[in-house]
Amino acid sequence: MTVCTGNICRSPMAEIVLRDRLEAAGLGDQVVVDSTGVSDEEHGNPVDPRARRTLAAHGYPAGEGHRARQVSPGDLAERDLVLAMTSQHARRLRTLAPGAPVRMFRSFDPAAPAVGLQDEHRIDVEDPWYGDQAGFETTMAEIEAAADGIVEHVRAGLAAHASA
Numbered sequence: 001m002t003v004c005t006g007n008i009c010r011s012p013m014a015e016i017v018l019r020d021r022l023e024a025a026g027l028g029d030q031v032v033v034d035s036t037g038v039s040d041e042e043h044g045n046p047v048d049p050r051a052r053r054t055l056a057a058h059g060y061p062a063g064e065g066h067r068a069r070q071v072s073p074g075d076l077a078e079r080d081l082v083l084a085m086t087s088q089h090a091r092r093l094r095t096l097a098p099g100a101p102v103r104m105f106r107s108f109d110p111a112a113p114a115v116g117l118q119d120e121h122r123i124d125v126e127d128p129w130y131g132d133q134a135g136f137e138t139t140m141a142e143i144e145a146a147a148d149g150i151v152e153h154v155r156a157g158l159a160a161h162a163s164a
Contacts, residue, residue, distance in 0.1 A: 001075060002105065003093060004085040007037030007068035008048045009129050009136070011085060014105060014143045016060050021147045022154065031154055036071035038092045043068055048129065054136040058144075076100040080157065083150070086127075087120035106142060108149030 002018065004010035015035035022028050047055075047063035056062045076082060076097035083105040084090035093102045106112045106123035115122050125142050128135030 001071075001079045001081070002033075002035040002083045002085070003038060003071055003089050004035075004125075005037050005039050005089070005127060006042030006045070006129075007035055007070070008042045008045050009051045009127065010125050010139055010143075011035035011037060012047045012063050012066050012068075013051050013055060013136075013139060014083065014085070014125075014147075016055055016063055017140075017143050017147050018150060020060055021151050025151050025155065027151070027154060027158065030158055035066075036069055036075060038071060038089055040070040043070060050128070050133055050136045051139075053133065054140050058140055071096070073097045076102075081150075081154070086124040090120055105150075106146050108153060109142070109146040110149060111145060 002011040002014035012035050015033050019028070019033045022031050022033065045068045047066045052062040071093065073096055076093060077100070080101060082093055082100055082102045084093055084102055085105055087104070090102050090104060093100055104115070104120050104123050105125055107115070112123045125139060128139045
């Protein structure tokens with residue numbers, strides 16, 4: 001599960017990119033990818049039009065049918081991996097469900113700095129909502145840079161589970 005603030009920009013973009021990459025890696029039928037937000041302020045809203053344009057421009061589905069929803073403790077209990085877009089999201093998720101498998105999304109980007117809990121903010125995927133289309137391009141670049149690392153992490157987890 002990918003998680004941002006309102007579930008209309010970063011997390012649905014990441015959900016769509018990850019689903020595409022996992023499908024291309026032959027893992028699409030073994031993994032469920034979804035997204036939520038820590039806030040309910042956008043509940044029921046579709047993907048932001050600027051995010052839709054960015055997804056389409058990069059050859060991905062544009063999020064037709066997506067409706068924003070807020071994360072729940074039950075969601076976190078059911079997920080094997082929860083990918084937070086910012087350190088604030090990660091803190092909120094860890095408070096909501098201590099012990100949940102929360103990781104920073106960009107921690108899977110080989111070019112991102114290695115960080116600990118105290119400095120996770122250094123690998124935040126900044127919110128493009130307040131800016132222009134260029135911010136969504138930056139968000140897409142950060143998502144794509146981490147996506148293959150996430151696919152490999154999932155592949156290793158599935159292999160470990162299969163051999164257990």
